[in-house]
Amino acid sequence: MNSELKRWKTGSVVVTSTLRLVKASPAVWAIVTLIVIFSALVPDKFLSISNLVAILKNFAVTSMLAIGPTFVILLGSIDVSFIGIWMFGGALVWLLYPYLGLASIVIYPVFGLLVGLFNGVVHVKAKVPSFILTIAVTAIFAYLTTYVRNISGLLTLTVPAYDFLLESPIPYIPSSFLLALPLIVLALFIMFFTKLGTYFCAIGSNEEGAKLAGINVEKYKILAFMLSGLLVGLGSIAIFIHLGCRARVDFDPSELVRGLAAIVLGGTPLAGGMGGPQRTLLGALVYVLIFNGLFLLPGVDPNLLKLYVGTLLLGAVVVASKALKGALIA
Amino acid sequence: MSVADPILEVKNVSKTFDRVVRALDNVSIVVRKNEIVSVVGENGAGKSTLMKILVGVYQPDSGEMYHLGRRVPFPKDPLDALSRGISIVYQERGVIPHLKVYQFLFLGLEEKFTRLGRLQLGRIISLAKSVFEELGLKCNLASSMYELPPSTQKMVEIARAILSVRLMVGMDGGSEITPVIILDEPTAPLSIEERDELFNYLLNLKKSNSFIFVSHIIPEVMKFSDRIYVLRDGRVVAQHDLSSEKITEDQIFREIVGRESYYDLWTRYVSGVSAVEGGRVVLSVRNLTKKGYFENISFDLHEGECIGLFGPAGCGKSEIAKALYGEIAADAGRILVDGREVKLRSEPYVRVKLGIGYFSGETGRELFFFWPIRKNVSIVNFDKVAKKLLKMIPVISFNAEKSLTEKIMKKLRIRAPSTETECYSLSGGNKQKVSIGRWLEKGPKILILEDPTIGIDVGAREEVYEVLLEMKRSGIAMILVSDDPKEYAILCDKIISIKNGIIQTTYTNEEFRRLMEL
Numbered sequence: 045m046n047s048e049l050k051r052w053k054t055g056s057v058v059v060t061s062t063l064r065l066v067k068a069s070p071a072v073w074a075i076v077t078l079i080v081i082f083s084a085l086v087p088d089k090f091l092s093i094s095n096l097v098a099i100l101k102n103f104a105v106t107s108m109l110a111i112g113p114t115f116v117i118l119l120g121s122i123d124v125s126f127i128g129i130w131m132f133g134g135a136l137v138w139l140l141y142p143y144l145g146l147a148s149i150v151i152y153p154v155f156g157l158l159v160g161l162f163n164g165v166v167h168v169k170a171k172v173p174s175f176i177l178t179i180a181v182t183a184i185f186a187y188l189t190t191y192v193r194n195i196s197g198l199l200t201l202t203v204p205a206y207d208f209l210l211e212s213p214i215p216y217i218p219s220s221f222l223l224a225l226p227l228i229v230l231a232l233f234i235m236f237f238t239k240l241g242t243y244f245c246a247i248g249s250n251e252e253g254a255k256l257a258g259i260n261v262e263k264y265k266i267l268a269f270m271l272s273g274l275l276v277g278l279g280s281i282a283i284f285i286h287l288g289c290r291a292r293v294d295f296d297p298s299e300l301v302r303g304l305a306a307i308v309l310g311g312t313p314l315a316g317g318m319g320g321p322q323r324t325l326l327g328a329l330v331y332v333l334i335f336n337g338l339f340l341l342p343g344v345d346p347n348l349l350k351l352y353v354g355t356l357l358l359g360a361v362v363v364a365s366k367a368l369k370g371a372l373i374a
Numbered sequence: 375m376s377v378a379d380p381i382l383e384v385k386n387v388s389k390t391f392d393r394v395v396r397a398l399d400n401v402s403i404v405v406r407k408n409e410i411v412s413v414v415g416e417n418g419a420g421k422s423t424l425m426k427i428l429v430g431v432y433q434p435d436s437g438e439m440y441h442l443g444r445r446v447p448f449p450k451d452p453l454d455a456l457s458r459g460i461s462i463v464y465q466e467r468g469v470i471p472h473l474k475v476y477q478f479l480f481l482g483l484e485e486k487f488t489r490l491g492r493l494q495l496g497r498i499i500s501l502a503k504s505v506f507e508e509l510g511l512k513c514n515l516a517s518s519m520y521e522l523p524p525s526t527q528k529m530v531e532i533a534r535a536i537l538s539v540r541l542m543v544g545m546d547g548g549s550e551i552t553p554v555i556i557l558d559e560p561t562a563p564l565s566i567e568e569r570d571e572l573f574n575y576l577l578n579l580k581k582s583n584s585f586i587f588v589s590h591i592i593p594e595v596m597k598f599s600d601r602i603y604v605l606r607d608g609r610v611v612a613q614h615d616l617s618s619e620k621i622t623e624d625q626i627f628r629e630i631v632g633r634e635s636y637y638d639l640w641t642r643y644v645s646g647v648s649a650v651e652g653g654r655v656v657l658s659v660r661n662l663t664k665k666g667y668f669e670n671i672s673f674d675l676h677e678g679e680c681i682g683l684f685g686p687a688g689c690g691k692s693e694i695a696k697a698l699y700g701e702i703a704a705d706a707g708r709i710l711v712d713g714r715e716v717k718l719r720s721e722p723y724v725r726v727k728l729g730i731g732y733f734s735g736e737t738g739r740e741l742f743f744f745w746p747i748r749k750n751v752s753i754v755n756f757d758k759v760a761k762k763l764l765k766m767i768p769v770i771s772f773n774a775e776k777s778l779t780e781k782i783m784k785k786l787r788i789r790a791p792s793t794e795t796e797c798y799s800l801s802g803g804n805k806q807k808v809s810i811g812r813w814l815e816k817g818p819k820i821l822i823l824e825d826p827t828i829g830i831d832v833g834a835r836e837e838v839y840e841v842l843l844e845m846k847r848s849g850i851a852m853i854l855v856s857d858d859p860k861e862y863a864i865l866c867d868k869i870i871s872i873k874n875g876i877i878q879t880t881y882t883n884e885e886f887r888r889l890m891e892l
Contacts, residue, residue, distance in 0.1 A: 238770065242752070242753060243753075246742060246753055250739075250742050253740050253741060256722060256734065256740050257726075258726025260723040262721075
């Protein structure tokens with residue numbers, strides 16, 4: 045009797061907390077709906093093992109681009125330098141491999157951290173708007189990457205020595221996902237169990253209040269940018285492996301949209317103050333499902349896919365921002 | 375029309391929220407031509423619900439409305455209310471800082487001044503000029519709103535409310551309908567002098583308008599209203615016609631809270647305040663100066679002592695408090711906390727580390743409204759709620775946060791369903807208590823209080839005083855800046871009077887009370 049009661053209680057706790065999650069994050073609805081729709085329309089393709097693995101891979105890539113900048117968006121600022129870190133970081137790994145060997149991959153997080161530090165200091169001290177600043181940084185590094193590729197005379201900047209990382213020790217679970225996992229855990233830990241998460245939200249929702257509560261606002265703003273750069277740098281390793289140990293050499297604005305879309309779809313408003321990496325993960329899944337499902341649908345021109353996805357995203361963001369009005373911090 | 379002709383009347387208005395909370399219960403009020411009617415009551419007494427029904431934001435469950443003696447339906451929305459001559463000026467800033475005065479004045483009314491899609495600026499400005507002249511409002515039409523002093527901003531807001539009624543009703547010169555302007559706590563952001571200025575303005579406007587004045591500051595209500603309605607728990611518990619009745623402030627206080635007023639608390643506590651002799655000096659201020667605000671301010675603050683900085687608004691007292699907390703930087707002088715020098719330009723977080731807590735009286739600035747009480751408490755107490763993981767990484771413990779918050783809520787009697795209640799849903803007094811209480815367990819050495827009871831009702835005020843006195847007894851030193859002499863008498867051991875940024879005299883509590891005839 046007692047144990048039954050206990051089980052019933054645990055059950056109801058699970059149900060209520062799930063309900064709360066769904067209520068707080070409309071992305072959960074979107075994920076369920078998308079899975080149901082695509083499973084109904086193209087069950088054999090959508091639910092095939094190879095497609096599920098592809099979803100997992102793309103989820104890893106999307107979340108690795110978006111999870112770092114989420115912390116900056118919490119502040120109410122924005123950081124789009126993730127493309128620049130991802131691109132030029134890869135070029136640096138390629139450039140330094142002959143000297144550092146396998147250790148050259150470490151250049152990714154170091155580079156990310158330095159870019160984040162630069163962004164943070166310039167944004168906070170020189171009061172440069174973060175969007176302009178970080179997009180300029182991205183432009184510079186994208187250009188430098190192309191420059192390195194051009195003078196190398198190669199088509200791609202590949203470091204085949206890392207190929208062993210492509211092999212996943214667990215069947216069906218791609219190695220890029222395995223590499224992403226610890227970073228996801230780290231981001232969630234920072235959000236929920238350190239003061240950083242709370243401070244970022246505090247600054248984003250009421251900067252003056254944060255200051256009056258005795259928070260060193262400037263310091264934590266710079267830290268958010270550094271954290272963003274570091275996480276993007278580390279995450280870029282997963283993407284680097286995913287692309288076949290290759291640096292990204294072409295600048296594609298849709299990659300920029302991908303990262304920001306994951307954040308906003310997840311339910312972290314660009315105005316900051318609420319949300320966080322937990323929501324970005326959901327948003328990344330929404331994005332990946334839309335892209336993947338549309339690709340599988342018969343009659344959808346793959347050449348126009350990005351256009352469709354862009355349009356869909358626009359609608360989704362409008363809906364999400366409406367649903368989020370009055371939503372609370374998770 | 376005789377003076378007593380009612381313009382607006384509501385009868386037996388009731389409103390229930392969520393079928394449970396009875397916000398208004400058979401409320402009837404009348405507004406007559408050319409009078410100022412005050413509606414007073416504690417927070418949650420139903421004042422704002424009633425006002426929102428009058429301007430069409432809420433629909434009542436039952437009740438009747440009469441306009442110029444004719445029965446009319448309740449307004450559907452604010453625009454509908456406007457066309458009946460009712461407009462509201464809200465408490466929170468309705469001002470858009472970067473608009474020019476004339477732009478703000480006609481905001482939302484532009485289409486009446488547009489010909490072929492072009493705004494007729496000339497017409498707008500000349501009308502604005504004549505309106506300002508008529509209302510006796512002196513300010514430069516071309517300056518931006520933020521450049522105006524707060525009282526003038528309020529006056530422009532009121533002028534805008536009157537103007538929109540006139541334009542909506544289509545009056546020329548305005549004799550047919552008297553506009554009814556609702557003023558929701560209009561004096562909240564104003565200093566004492568500015569309040570008088572605003573009231574003189576209102577008394578002038580009374581000749582052609584009627585006002586419903588919502589406030590909890592009893593003295594000013596008594597001074598300027600023709601009639602008063604007292605609301606308590608959604609009912610009109612009393613109404614007074616000040617032209618024919620003689621009534622004291624205390625009486626109204628008693629009607630508002632339905633029990634003793636805080637003046638009684640004051641007499642109860644005031645004898646308990648005694649200067650702490652021989653306590654350690656925790657804060658020394660030496661020749662602190664900020665050009666244009668204050669000059670050569672020096673004093674010592676002891677453990678468990680409360681010093682009041684007293685003086686008229688604009689005397690520099692609030693700037694001194696801000697300079698001590700680090701919100702503004704003083705130019706010269708020294709601040710020593712426990713003998714340690716504090717850099718004049720350092721930010722608030724440096725001062726917090728040294729043991730200074732600050733409360734500005736504006737919970738909207740300090741609290742994170744959409745966060746639970748627990749988070750609002752733990753944000754200043756991370757060292758208390760974090761456990762060391764592997765002896766290095768501080769990890770926040772939910773349970774520690776919760777028990778800390780519960781402790782504070784119990785101590786301060788914060789009335790909320792749980793630690794997870796979001797702060798926006800708390801009453802003004804409880805917000806205030808969270809704001810002060812979060813410093814409590816941090817054990818600050820010094821607490822700087824600016825208007826600690828502004829904007830909260832009499833009942834909550836009493837509790838805030840009790841909390842502060844308890845903190846004081848536990849050894850926390852305080853600096854008080856306020857507008858209410860009685861507040862100084864309740865809390866302070868020593869009162870430093872300041873005029874034009876310069877210290878005049880230092881009084882003991884007793885001398886101060888004698889001086890103020892308290």
